[in-house]
Amino acid sequence: MRTVTDALRTRAGAIAAAVLAAVLLLAAIGPFLAPYDPLRNGADILMPPSAAHWFGTDYLGRDVLSRVLAGAPASVLTAFEAVGIGLVIGVVPGITSVHLGRAYEWITLRVMDGLIALPFLIFAIAVAALLGNAVHQAMIAVGILLAPSFYRITRAAALSHANAQYVTAAQLFGASTWRVLRTHVWSKILPTLVVSTANATAGGLLIVSSLTFLGIGVVPPEPTWGGIVASDLGYLTQRPYGPVFPSLFIMATVGALNLLADAIRDAGGDHGRARTRGRGGAARVRLT
Amino acid sequence: MTALLDVTGLHVALGRGRGRTEILHGVDLTVAPGEIVGLIGETGSGKTTLARAVLGLVRAHSGSIAIDGREVSGLRRSALRAFRRGGAAQYVFQDPLRSLDPERTVFDTLIEGLAVRGGHSRAELREAAREVARLVSLPPGLLPRHPGELSGGQRQRVAIARAVAVDPRLLICDEPVSALDASTRITILELLLRLRETRDLGVLLITHDLGSLGGVADRVVVLYHGQVVETGTTEEIFLAPRHPYTRLLVTSVPSIGDAEPPDPELRRALRAEVRGLTAHP
Numbered sequence: 001m002r003t004v005t006d007a008l009r010t011r012a013g014a015i016a017a018a019v020l021a022a023v024l025l026l027a028a029i030g031p032f033l034a035p036y037d038p039l040r041n042g043a044d045i046l047m048p049p050s051a052a053h054w055f056g057t058d059y060l061g062r063d064v065l066s067r068v069l070a071g072a073p074a075s076v077l078t079a080f081e082a083v084g085i086g087l088v089i090g091v092v093p094g095i096t097s098v099h100l101g102r103a104y105e106w107i108t109l110r111v112m113d114g115l116i117a118l119p120f121l122i123f124a125i126a127v128a129a130l131l132g133n134a135v136h137q138a139m140i141a142v143g144i145l146l147a148p149s150f151y152r153i154t155r156a157a158a159l160s161h162a163n164a165q166y167v168t169a170a171q172l173f174g175a176s177t178w179r180v181l182r183t184h185v186w187s188k189i190l191p192t193l194v195v196s197t198a199n200a201t202a203g204g205l206l207i208v209s210s211l212t213f214l215g216i217g218v219v220p221p222e223p224t225w226g227g228i229v230a231s232d233l234g235y236l237t238q239r240p241y242g243p244v245f246p247s248l249f250i251m252a253t254v255g256a257l258n259l260l261a262d263a264i265r266d267a268g269g270d271h272g273r274a275r276t277r278g279r280g281g282a283a284r285v286r287l288t
Numbered sequence: 289m290t291a292l293l294d295v296t297g298l299h300v301a302l303g304r305g306r307g308r309t310e311i312l313h314g315v316d317l318t319v320a321p322g323e324i325v326g327l328i329g330e331t332g333s334g335k336t337t338l339a340r341a342v343l344g345l346v347r348a349h350s351g352s353i354a355i356d357g358r359e360v361s362g363l364r365r366s367a368l369r370a371f372r373r374g375g376a377a378q379y380v381f382q383d384p385l386r387s388l389d390p391e392r393t394v395f396d397t398l399i400e401g402l403a404v405r406g407g408h409s410r411a412e413l414r415e416a417a418r419e420v421a422r423l424v425s426l427p428p429g430l431l432p433r434h435p436g437e438l439s440g441g442q443r444q445r446v447a448i449a450r451a452v453a454v455d456p457r458l459l460i461c462d463e464p465v466s467a468l469d470a471s472t473r474i475t476i477l478e479l480l481l482r483l484r485e486t487r488d489l490g491v492l493l494i495t496h497d498l499g500s501l502g503g504v505a506d507r508v509v510v511l512y513h514g515q516v517v518e519t520g521t522t523e524e525i526f527l528a529p530r531h532p533y534t535r536l537l538v539t540s541v542p543s544i545g546d547a548e549p550p551d552p553e554l555r556r557a558l559r560a561e562v563r564g565l566t567a568h569p
Binding site (some may be wrong): 170179 | 342345371375377379383386387388391392400420450
């Protein structure tokens with residue numbers, strides 16, 4: 001946890017945390033701040049930004065600012081939901097695969113290999129077709145597909161600490177696997193996991209935006225940031241700046257999450273850098 | 289007197305199938321209470337594997353290992369965990385920095401064994417940590433520190449204190465001084481002697497350096513290619529070594545001052561003789 005608190009003390013980490021706090025606040029109270037009903041059609045269609053409509057209106061005369069605010073929970077919280085599902089499905093077997101014997105390890109590895117082999121969009125559409133075209137079903141699909149990345153990242157981190165001498169020392173005291181994980185392994189994995197989670201949440205937000213852009217998960221006219229971008233695309237000649245406003249919110253959130261991930265990785269120092277690879281190096285979660 | 293550690297005919301093999309390598313070939317070894325036994329051998333001779341087998345970290349292929357009269361080679365899972373919680377045998381690693389969790393304080397490290405055992409209040413754990421720190425001459429001010437903030441000697445004292453905190457009968461020290469400078473090395477060896485006297489601790493002191501056993505070990509066991517080739521009192525081993533490998537070890541101990549330097553010719557001849565020995569019949 002020291003790594004995370006150190007990261008929040010850096011300028012980049014503080015900015016990222018402030019932006020994310022604002023986005024989360026928006027997701028919590030955004031719909032109540034909307035000046036107009038986001039679903040109400042109006043006579044003033046494709047209006048430019050004005051004092052009455054800060055972000056203008058769309059092709060049905062709906063206030064874009066109200067739709068962006070009302071769409072915040074569906075856009076942001078669903079990304080967290082997907083990442084949460086991925087974390088639970090990926091992290092628990094990732095850590096335990098190192099400590100619970102070869103048979104369990106082999107089974108979890110093969111299941112995760114199977115999930116990696118699934119093409120993302122086809123799987124998401126198939127789950128939506130199977131379970132219904134609703135946002136939670138779509139997030140289950142996204143979460144399941146995020147799980148192998150969390151599994152592999154967590155497993156790699158757990159493996160690097162499983163044979164540490166202080167773990168052996170704890171085992172020689174008769175410590176249980178659970179106790180060893182709790183006292184010696186978990187704190188070492190956490191910084192890597194936080195970096196991966198921040199990256200995955202950024203990716204998850206893009207996926208949610210992509211899916212809602214395609215009409216999967218959230219059915220129009222329910223507003224989402226991705227859906228607003230999609231609805232504005234047909235009217236680019238009349239309102240070329242239309243997709244800019246919702247896209248800015250997506251970019252700010254994704255950028256802040258990536259910035260936070262990088263700050264945490266950097267705060268991890270040499271130890272943190274050794275765990276990650278490449279430029280911008282976070283152990284990025286594979287999303288597509 | 290009943291031996292504290294009694295290893296008889298121990299065979300240990302590592303790996304599987306074609307990669308299977310037999311490391312120990314019928315090793316016999318005993319350590320009595322209050323006795324310090326030096327286990328010496330070259331790198332790869334099986335010293336650490338022997339220690340790990342005694343502690344149940346690797347499985348014995350055959351043979352018996354008895355600690356304080358109890359056969360432990362067949363213990364698995366919960367039975368092994370329960371035996372370990374009793375704290376009869378403890379281990380001190382070679383590298384004190386790597387053997388201490390960098391994110392846990394000295395206090396957390398010292399009380400770990402007692403905390404695993406359970407049944408102690410926080411105040412009791414605090415007192416136990418202070419007492420064991422005093423035993424190894426660690427200032428109480430170091431208790432809230434992390435291993436990275438300590439010197440090499442302090443870290444090794446923490447590692448020894450962690451092991452003796454659960455009041456073991458047998459302490460296995462795997463090259464405990466090889467990563468330390470000469471003066472710290474003497475401090476740690478003196479600490480082992482003091483622990484032996486105050487706690488009647490049996491110590492198996494693993495080393496590849498015969499010089500570090502002089503004045504410390506009561507007996508020396510020489511391991512060569514997974515076999516015990518010679519056992520004797522430290523004096524016997526130093527003054528009248530019988531096996532060529534032991535003679536090579538003794539002639540390789542550096543000497544200064546008036547001591548007669550070892551004959552290089554003799555060393556060359558012994559090296560050739562040792563090279564000619566088969567790894568295992």
